[in-house]
Amino acid sequence: MKGWDLTLDLRTPSPTPLFVRIARALEEDIRRGRLPPGAPLPGSRTLAESLGVHRNTVLAAYRELETQGWITTSAARATYVSPSLPDVPARPSAGAPRASMPSQVGFPLPVVPLRRERPEPPRGVLSLASAVPDVRLLPAPILARAYRRALKLSGRRLLDYGEPSGHPRLRAALAGMLSSLRGLAVRADDVMVTRGSQGALDLVARTLLKPGDTVAVEAIGYRPAWHALQLAGAHLVPIEVDGEGLRVDALEALSRRTSVRAVYLTPHHHYPTTVTLSPARRLALLAWARKHRVALIEDDYDHEFHYEGRPILPLASADRDGLVLYVGTLSKVLAPALRLGFLVAPRPFLEHALGVREAMDRQGDTALEAAVAELLEEGEVQRHVRKMRGVYHARRDALVRALERELAGSLTFTPPAGGMAVWAHCAPGVDAGAWVRAGLEAGVAFTSGGDYSFDGRPVPAVRLAFAASKESELTEAVRRMARALSATPRVKRVRA
């Protein structure tokens, strides 16, 4: 092109491939208008010579630009700047574009941000900090294949707007699973697919609560659930948990003082202590909730992982009065990042929840939902659960053995009947918080009881998650814990 010359310094070394640098230089000239729409470009041979590069490099650059729509090739193989430009930068309107993001906020920010969760431990640290599944063992190719098949078979329908309650196939598959394995006589229409159990808790909170409503929670307990409830305006009241689970007598006392809207609890394996709510407490809780018309938010987050005998049926399976809002998840079964949870609730409640869900994010990822439905229908999920239950069972035993070997004098615990973590009480004189800090230095991450307390006060216990670590990793992690403990000053325990 007459009068046009590509300015490009190719001598300065750069990690960017040559053809990309040439393409960007041309693009820049098109953007600036130095090369106007419709202008012819030099032949690849000519440009290659003038730049001192191989002709293939220029051809690659041209292909790149053509793909992006900047240039076009005529039937006679001549190359032009596209007459109608593709993603040209939008034109400035009133107010020139700024050079960087403003660092200040121009309006008042809310006062109290929620406390963020702990960051991931650094590389090389063995983590017993988080009761997550071992995603290394997930058959990812099977998931990828199901996803591809779902898109292929009914891709168009799956990509368009879908139902806020979730893909009907997944709801049906979940209903089948819940009714055959958990004693919940539900159908697809009783189930709503949510974004993980956190999404289900958030949805329940927003559907159920108005600001100021009193919600009783297990304390110690599961902080992310508290956050969801607080975000919906709940006033939380901590209720003690003992060896039989939530203290229902404390709920009774509370309801004499104030009107209780809901109780949030983890009856199967209490989070974080893994205690199971006793039969007597279950009956008392249901009777109390019926009498006071209180909603029970039952979080059955790791139902599948029970190692001693059969899992206990959920509270929801015994609820004849529409009291229980039952929350579960596939995150612990498959993978946290899939964000697939579910809510089972009386239909009038679900009707309300659907309206809320539409205002939140409208619907889930339908294609993923269809893929996972297929994995449930074909028994792949069940197979994986079965395998993982065996793996986790062995890991629990390995952790228990290592703890008994290395830390018998410093920790007391009951091997948990289920779940993904051991809850262990510290012997007098052991400062759990200091131990956790020393542990990070020694290359092992775990949590102390204070992380689960309602008011942030220390609790002389540690929680050791075993599901995501191999047996050899667990053994080494406990060794590091022992090393860390010997580096921790002993304290005189003051009874609270």
Added chain:
Amino acid sequence: MKGWDLTLDLRTPSPTPLFVRIARALEEDIRRGRLPPGAPLPGSRTLAESLGVHRNTVLAAYRELETQGWITTSAARATYVSPSLPDVPARPSAGAPRASMPSQVGFPLPVVPLRRERPEPPRGVLSLASAVPDVRLLPAPILARAYRRALKLSGRRLLDYGEPSGHPRLRAALAGMLSSLRGLAVRADDVMVTRGSQGALDLVARTLLKPGDTVAVEAIGYRPAWHALQLAGAHLVPIEVDGEGLRVDALEALSRRTSVRAVYLTPHHHYPTTVTLSPARRLALLAWARKHRVALIEDDYDHEFHYEGRPILPLASADRDGLVLYVGTLSKVLAPALRLGFLVAPRPFLEHALGVREAMDRQGDTALEAAVAELLEEGEVQRHVRKMRGVYHARRDALVRALERELAGSLTFTPPAGGMAVWAHCAPGVDAGAWVRAGLEAGVAFTSGGDYSFDGRPVPAVRLAFAASKESELTEAVRRMARALSATPRVKRVRA
């Protein structure tokens, strides 16, 4: 097995495959304890004979049961009920399991449910009701491939818990796109990935608002955004939109009466009228917001689809004071069901938003985010946008031609410079609501102005979405509209 006999009627026809029926019958007997753990099963040949089926059918049933863990095969190829049973139903605890879901709710329900969105029109009806992309044209195999590749390359990391702000690669790719095409000088850390634009609006509302805060909204306008704001407790004040967009003078009047926390607006193509906010109004709006420290929630939901000249730069690109919370989406570009939107905001605001996001649903779907990041990095998304812009441009023109041909006397409109729908005013005497109802009878779905009004009052206009329909479908849809109109009684329009 002695004394055991499989009761199974195989004569009744059933859509379920034979081997599945046999497997289920056996499973049922194991569940009921008729076949206890460790019990031997008859040989496949024996069982096949007694049931009168082919031996392969029994072998398939046994394989199914073995896969599910119900039975096990010894080294000598004998078959037994598994000694440790897999997903056996959980054992009932206190309270017998109920037979069906309770139909009542045992606690008071909230009073006002949100209005649900319109259901999908029935099959056979041509729909101009919803401004959605044409997912039939999305290269679904490319998406499936990217998803598989993402899982393969870094599956383990992608399946574990990730960052609530979104996958770093996707944030970087979005930042690149926003800074090269929309004049937003942002980096990855200024961008948060959300669950569609609805998820971004909800997140903004929950982070920004406390119950009772006043938020000004365009009226007529986008109802789902109003719902998200109301869900966070906002008191909404409708502000008129005219041919230049939002009336900033009305905002000025409002702020003399009360303190305004935020304004929600769609300045690029006003929803639903597609009007673009004029340069003078932009300047006035930014100045007003700066003076009163009001947050501007800018929803740039279909930035890419501008047909006359270049798109207009967003308000956010001219914001030097940290006033604008900028919301966008890939739903209109790729597919609604992917639920990938984004929020660009000053970092102190994003810090707050991250805490809220963790309490909502913790994070997005990391594997999908990585897959779409790859599609952006490789220019696939850009290529698709470019193609769709051409397709939608042609469809807009086809719809405009059909309307001019068939409905010239009944509708007046300006062909929209961008967006995915035509907004047309009804001639006097045309009852838009009755026309919509008659349209459904005639096999065409579209919406009337009343669907977008703040108070539900009728607005004498119709909105005709063209992006998801082929040109032939658009022509036929307009023919049906004309037929429906002739069946609609003319009304004497009463001026409001």
